Amino acid sequence: MNKTRKSVINVFVAAIITSALSMNICAQQAPAAAVTPAARPAFQRPPVIISPQLLPDNRVTFRLMANEATSVSVTGDWMPMGKSENLIKSDTGLWTVTLGPLKPEFYGYSFTVNGVRVLDPSNAQLKRDGTRNENVLLVPGAESDLYIIKDVSHGTLSKVWYKSPVLNLTRRMYVYTPAGYENGTGKYPVLYLLHGAGGDEDAWTTLGRACQILDNLIAQGKARPMIVVMTNGNANQAAAPGEAPSVNVLSAQVPSNPASMANGKFEESVVKDVIPYVESHFRVLANKENRAIAGLSMGGAQTQTIANNNPGMFNYIGVFSMGIMNFGPQTADAAKVEQERNDKIEVLKNSGYKLYWVGVGTEDFLYQSVQTLRKTLDSHNFKYTYRETPGGHTWANWRIYLSELTPLLFK
Amino acid sequence: MNKTRKSVINVFVAAIITSALSMNICAQQAPAAAVTPAARPAFQRPPVIISPQLLPDNRVTFRLMANEATSVSVTGDWMPMGKSENLIKSDTGLWTVTLGPLKPEFYGYSFTVNGVRVLDPSNAQLKRDGTRNENVLLVPGAESDLYIIKDVSHGTLSKVWYKSPVLNLTRRMYVYTPAGYENGTGKYPVLYLLHGAGGDEDAWTTLGRACQILDNLIAQGKARPMIVVMTNGNANQAAAPGEAPSVNVLSAQVPSNPASMANGKFEESVVKDVIPYVESHFRVLANKENRAIAGLSMGGAQTQTIANNNPGMFNYIGVFSMGIMNFGPQTADAAKVEQERNDKIEVLKNSGYKLYWVGVGTEDFLYQSVQTLRKTLDSHNFKYTYRETPGGHTWANWRIYLSELTPLLFK
Numbered sequence: 001m002n003k004t005r006k007s008v009i010n011v012f013v014a015a016i017i018t019s020a021l022s023m024n025i026c027a028q029q030a031p032a033a034a035v036t037p038a039a040r041p042a043f044q045r046p047p048v049i050i051s052p053q054l055l056p057d058n059r060v061t062f063r064l065m066a067n068e069a070t071s072v073s074v075t076g077d078w079m080p081m082g083k084s085e086n087l088i089k090s091d092t093g094l095w096t097v098t099l100g101p102l103k104p105e106f107y108g109y110s111f112t113v114n115g116v117r118v119l120d121p122s123n124a125q126l127k128r129d130g131t132r133n134e135n136v137l138l139v140p141g142a143e144s145d146l147y148i149i150k151d152v153s154h155g156t157l158s159k160v161w162y163k164s165p166v167l168n169l170t171r172r173m174y175v176y177t178p179a180g181y182e183n184g185t186g187k188y189p190v191l192y193l194l195h196g197a198g199g200d201e202d203a204w205t206t207l208g209r210a211c212q213i214l215d216n217l218i219a220q221g222k223a224r225p226m227i228v229v230m231t232n233g234n235a236n237q238a239a240a241p242g243e244a245p246s247v248n249v250l251s252a253q254v255p256s257n258p259a260s261m262a263n264g265k266f267e268e269s270v271v272k273d274v275i276p277y278v279e280s281h282f283r284v285l286a287n288k289e290n291r292a293i294a295g296l297s298m299g300g301a302q303t304q305t306i307a308n309n310n311p312g313m314f315n316y317i318g319v320f321s322m323g324i325m326n327f328g329p330q331t332a333d334a335a336k337v338e339q340e341r342n343d344k345i346e347v348l349k350n351s352g353y354k355l356y357w358v359g360v361g362t363e364d365f366l367y368q369s370v371q372t373l374r375k376t377l378d379s380h381n382f383k384y385t386y387r388e389t390p391g392g393h394t395w396a397n398w399r400i401y402l403s404e405l406t407p408l409l410f411k
Numbered sequence: 412m413n414k415t416r417k418s419v420i421n422v423f424v425a426a427i428i429t430s431a432l433s434m435n436i437c438a439q440q441a442p443a444a445a446v447t448p449a450a451r452p453a454f455q456r457p458p459v460i461i462s463p464q465l466l467p468d469n470r471v472t473f474r475l476m477a478n479e480a481t482s483v484s485v486t487g488d489w490m491p492m493g494k495s496e497n498l499i500k501s502d503t504g505l506w507t508v509t510l511g512p513l514k515p516e517f518y519g520y521s522f523t524v525n526g527v528r529v530l531d532p533s534n535a536q537l538k539r540d541g542t543r544n545e546n547v548l549l550v551p552g553a554e555s556d557l558y559i560i561k562d563v564s565h566g567t568l569s570k571v572w573y574k575s576p577v578l579n580l581t582r583r584m585y586v587y588t589p590a591g592y593e594n595g596t597g598k599y600p601v602l603y604l605l606h607g608a609g610g611d612e613d614a615w616t617t618l619g620r621a622c623q624i625l626d627n628l629i630a631q632g633k634a635r636p637m638i639v640v641m642t643n644g645n646a647n648q649a650a651a652p653g654e655a656p657s658v659n660v661l662s663a664q665v666p667s668n669p670a671s672m673a674n675g676k677f678e679e680s681v682v683k684d685v686i687p688y689v690e691s692h693f694r695v696l697a698n699k700e701n702r703a704i705a706g707l708s709m710g711g712a713q714t715q716t717i718a719n720n721n722p723g724m725f726n727y728i729g730v731f732s733m734g735i736m737n738f739g740p741q742t743a744d745a746a747k748v749e750q751e752r753n754d755k756i757e758v759l760k761n762s763g764y765k766l767y768w769v770g771v772g773t774e775d776f777l778y779q780s781v782q783t784l785r786k787t788l789d790s791h792n793f794k795y796t797y798r799e800t801p802g803g804h805t806w807a808n809w810r811i812y813l814s815e816l817t818p819l820l821f822k
Contacts, residue, residue, distance in 0.1 A: 069524075132535065133530065151656045156570060158568065159567060159568045242536040245560050
């Protein structure tokens with residue numbers, strides 16, 4: 001074997017070994033040493049930076065190698081909006097800060113280097129919230145226990161394309177089928193789960209940890225095995241950014257009518273396109289008793305519209321962080337809209353339903369709208385379950401609401 | 412309606428509208444203006460930065476707002492390894508550079524700000540290569556046409572968990588089922604598609620654009636509708652980083668024996684765990700004529716091992732950017748390994764197969780190993796198809812190989 005050949009092989013072997021090692025530098029468990037050099041039998045590799053490093057007391061150390069930077073800070077959603085903490089530079093150019101202890105939660109964070117938002121290059125785990133990517137930091141513990149991937153049976157997550165004649169698009173949705181679905185012949189109840197403004201069909205699984213919550217609740221016997229259908233609630237979008245043909249991206253880029261976000265077409269397509277597709281392509285218990293719908297924020301408004309317009313279709317309705325907002329001036333038109341809504345709520349009540357679940361955070365900027373919804377429902381003697389949590393208009397709350405709603409479904 | 416309430420509603424309406432707009436700032440089509448202010452009826456938002464902006468002649472403008480930075484550069488995989496181009500700062504703090512024209516391709520790129528690698532905050536579209544995230548830049552044209560999401564029927568991509576008794580793990584794999592699978596009752600041929608060192612079950616769909624390549628080739632009638640199964644080829648890993656229970660992440664973090672990456676257990680699990688699962692849970696033509704296996708780099712080595720160890724199992728075998736490497740000194744053991752391989756190749760030849768496809772780039776650091784494989788196959792009079800491309804050990808080449816191999820399968 002000549003020398004060049006041997007060197008090439010050494011590099012490859014080293015690549016395999018260091019790949020195997022570096023594949024894990026983003027693991028958030030505490031390793032023996034903070035900064036360990038990678039195995040490098042044949043070539044130089046920069047030292048492996050461990051960040052974030054979760055300490056046994058739930059404090060977290062963040063590290064960034066940035067020799068030429070003059071300021072580095074970290075911001076995460078355990079801090080009040082707009083706050084950050086500075087990292088301190090060592091003479092090797094490694095910036096470090098230890099924060100916390102942090103409450104168990106599924107957090108997002110990012111660095112700012114000389115005024116520019118920077119994702120932690122030591123942490124490959126990201127979550128996308130609309131157009132913004134953040135690093136993931138999962139602090140384990142009681143409060144985040146349902147969000148952790150455990151050694152339980154896992155459902156399958158499928159990215160499914162379906163035709164939407166109502167929206168004149170071929171669209172993508174995510175479908176969670178519970179563990180055992182592929183093995184059996186049984187039929188399942190379905191939860192239709194809607195995201196908020198700025199989100200898309202990816203949001204509930206990445207930001208909302210829907211698969212983990214369902215896997216864990218089902219494994220604990222707390223929720224019935226169910227199918228969860230997560231649509232894209234933006235009527236002018238076929239799929240998440242970059243996941244649809246560009247013709248659709250372009251048409252979404254400059255919406256000819258911004259009101260198309262709220263023109264009722266998406267709500268119509270759930271009933272005319274999505275539900276028929278799901279009920280004909282999956283093994284579904286296709287009746288009111290086994291049909292639920294829930295949504296957050298914009299999706300909470302859509303949920304109300306869909307439920308109001310289709311009495312007798314859903315036995316379970318969940319409205320997260322959204323109530324009733326009366327846009328614009330109180331004209332005769334607005335009064336007509338309100339009267340129509342009242343009529344529909346009365347029909348929905350009389351059609352019968354098992355659960356109408358409303359949740360909101362006390363600091364949510366839509367808190368008042370939820371109180372308006374409650375007053376309206378009360379005025380109809382319309383029964384509902386109300387859940388108030390601390391916090392605002394956040395995924396931390398929506399994960400809690402999903403965790404609390406799903407055990408109540410189909411029982 | 413009081414003033415606070417009205418202001419809250421205005422903010423919410425603005426949030427919906429600007430979400431709808433900002434959702435699209437990462438679109439790579441050329442908008443009318445380079446930097447357009449978002450609609451902001453009620454509150455201030457920073458100006459929307461369009462980056463990357465693809466110009467009509469396939470030049471690309473990159474932009475980053477970084478008022479406090481003193482150096483900003485961009486590096487992308489259209490440049491030689493280690494190269495970058497500087498961006499120039501304007502007096503508003505906006506850094507800009509226009510590069511190209513670029514050849515149509517599915518590129519990755521990132522910025523460097525004061526020495527720190529930074530993802531383009533204007534572009535939410537990322538791809539992960541092992542532990543490293545990059546921004547996506549798709550330059551459309553003939554060479555990248557198969558990688559573009561088009562208005563054709565799309566297959567479903569499912570993230571499936573299966574038990575692997577061989578590896579003692581519950582593991583995740585991705586399964587592509589072609590358009591029409593859910594509607595029909597027919598059975599399909601299957602391609603088992605393996606990634607390289609540093610990758611995982613996600614690699615072929617994000618870096619390899621496997622769904623787009625298959626969707627487009629099938630829509631054009633060039634490839635048969637087929638199921639594509641993409642496993643995680645790291646024997647000590649249950650799933651991609653962050654996607655498996657932490658107990659498994661931990662065990663992967665410090666592999667007690669780095670050779671576990673190449674101990675043959677993964678190869679065994681493909682035959683004993685993966686194929687039986689797929690053939691019992693999907694509508695599969697479960698015979699040699701309808702079974703193919705292919706892999707790149709480490710996956711190309713695994714493909715050879717699996718094919719050699721299971722003569723008569725696969726009619727189609729694809730080996731990308733990998734040949735035969737003789738590790739270590741040429742001891743008696745090594746001679747024994749070589750003799751065993753030669754015996755197996757002879758048995759594989761006599762078992763019959765339809766296609767053995769080998770592809771490599773002329774600049775690939777494993778180029779010589781592929782020539783060793785060819786000499787070995789030639790010495791057995793073992794027929795194979797050989798494809799040599801420009802370039803190195805890159806996803807650009809592996810996408811081409813998948814595009815060229817799949818039309819040859821199951822025909």
